[in-house]
Amino acid sequence: MIKKIGAKGDHRVCSVARALDILGDRWTFLILREAFFGIQFYDRFQANLGIATNILSHRLKRLVENGIMDRRRDPVDSRRIKYKLTEKGRDLYDVTLAFMKWGDKWLSDENGPPLTLYHKKCGQRLEPLMSCSNCKAPIDAREVTFEVNPKIGIDKSG
Amino acid sequence: MIKKIGAKGDHRVCSVARALDILGDRWTFLILREAFFGIQFYDRFQANLGIATNILSHRLKRLVENGIMDRRRDPVDSRRIKYKLTEKGRDLYDVTLAFMKWGDKWLSDENGPPLTLYHKKCGQRLEPLMSCSNCKAPIDAREVTFEVNPKIGIDKSG
Numbered sequence: 505m506i507k508k509i510g511a512k513g514d515h516r517v518c519s520v521a522r523a524l525d526i527l528g529d530r531w532t533f534l535i536l537r538e539a540f541f542g543i544q545f546y547d548r549f550q551a552n553l554g555i556a557t558n559i560l561s562h563r564l565k566r567l568v569e570n571g572i573m574d575r576r577r578d579p580v581d582s583r584r585i586k587y588k589l590t591e592k593g594r595d596l597y598d599v600t601l602a603f604m605k606w607g608d609k610w611l612s613d614e615n616g617p618p619l620t621l622y623h624k625k626c627g628q629r630l631e632p633l634m635s636c637s638n639c640k641a642p643i644d645a646r647e648v649t650f651e652v653n654p655k656i657g658i659d660k661s662g
Numbered sequence: 663m664i665k666k667i668g669a670k671g672d673h674r675v676c677s678v679a680r681a682l683d684i685l686g687d688r689w690t691f692l693i694l695r696e697a698f699f700g701i702q703f704y705d706r707f708q709a710n711l712g713i714a715t716n717i718l719s720h721r722l723k724r725l726v727e728n729g730i731m732d733r734r735r736d737p738v739d740s741r742r743i744k745y746k747l748t749e750k751g752r753d754l755y756d757v758t759l760a761f762m763k764w765g766d767k768w769l770s771d772e773n774g775p776p777l778t779l780y781h782k783k784c785g786q787r788l789e790p791l792m793s794c795s796n797c798k799a800p801i802d803a804r805e806v807t808f809e810v811n812p813k814i815g816i817d818k819s820g
Contacts (some may be wrong), residue, residue: 514692514710514711514712516695516696516699516710516776517776518695518762518765518776518777519761519762519763519764519765519766519769519770519775519776519777520691520692520695520758520761520762520765521692521695521765522765522769523761523762523764523765523769524688524691524692524761525688526769527761528687528688528691529686529688530682530683530686530687533678533682533686534672534678534679534682537674537676537678537679538674540803541674541808552672552674553672554672571768589803592768594802594803594804595764595767595768596764597792597801597802597803597806598760598763598764598792598801599757599760599761599764600678601760601792601801602756602757602759602760602792603677603678603681603682603685603757604676604677604678604681605677605756606677606681606753606754606756606757607676607677607678607679607680607681608677609753610729610750610753611677611680611681611684612677615811615813615814616811616813617677617811618675618676618677618810618811618814619676619677619808619809619810619811620808620809620811621806621807621808622806622807622808622809623794623796623797623799623801623805623806624805624806624807625794625797625799625805626794626796626797626799628794628796628797629796630794630796630801630806631794631795631796632792632793632794632795632801633792633793633794633795634755634756634759634760634790634791634792635790635791635793636781636783636784636786636788636789636790636791637789637790637791638781638784638786638787638788638789639781639783639784639786640798641781641783641784643755643756643759643781643788643790644752644755645698645747645752645755646752647781647782647783648755648779648780648781648782648788649779649780649782650699650777650778650779650780651777651778651780652776652777653773653774653775653776653777653778655773655774656773656774656776
């Protein structure tokens, strides 16, 4: 049984659509961004984002339900709840970096990019690059073709 | 004059928030995905996505206004309008690939990922990798630090 995921009427089964079903929301991404900045407590998410508590609670709940964040009592103060990125959540760093890189390039004003990232591993300024793991070349959309998984396919009806 | 962009109340000026202001919408991304699949005409976007025409028109208009897509008369049939990604738009391929990679890894079922990508440049299956352009290592969120641009800063009021 192949479960169609994606927007109603979207005939292309694809991981982009599946990911957007979970993440296609501005607030969700801003919460993730805060988590990547090290934020773990509800009140800090709330203060940093100025987000309404009902929206914050809803988005955090969805992130936990989808295995992107883990909800635990803080071992230091058991009255507090800690939200931590899981491995699945940390894997979204690429998406966050890709957004940031694009924004830095295309949306910065004369003051330059808002943040500079550093790579602790090599000590240099971090310039993330999306490349082919085989030939190491940066990826250009026009140099990519695709094949549809025959077990899934494209629904051509309608 | 520093223009604050971002969610209302979001005290962190960052390119992720700026990018989400333009792109933080599921449909916008699905339209971009179609464009990366080579779709250029309104009726094809409409048919492939099953999207309501008012939403499609609105999102295409925004993409054009933001310089992500170009709207031109088709030279072959001047009654038809062609939507083409600009360089700014093509640069969003990294974001799309990052979404796809995450979805392939974390949201695929027993049938495997819906699409297989190939890199024409090297002829191999494309496995996109986000790495540090200096040391070439894949990027782990825990190995990245950041510095706030002093000309922009974080608004700590409120």
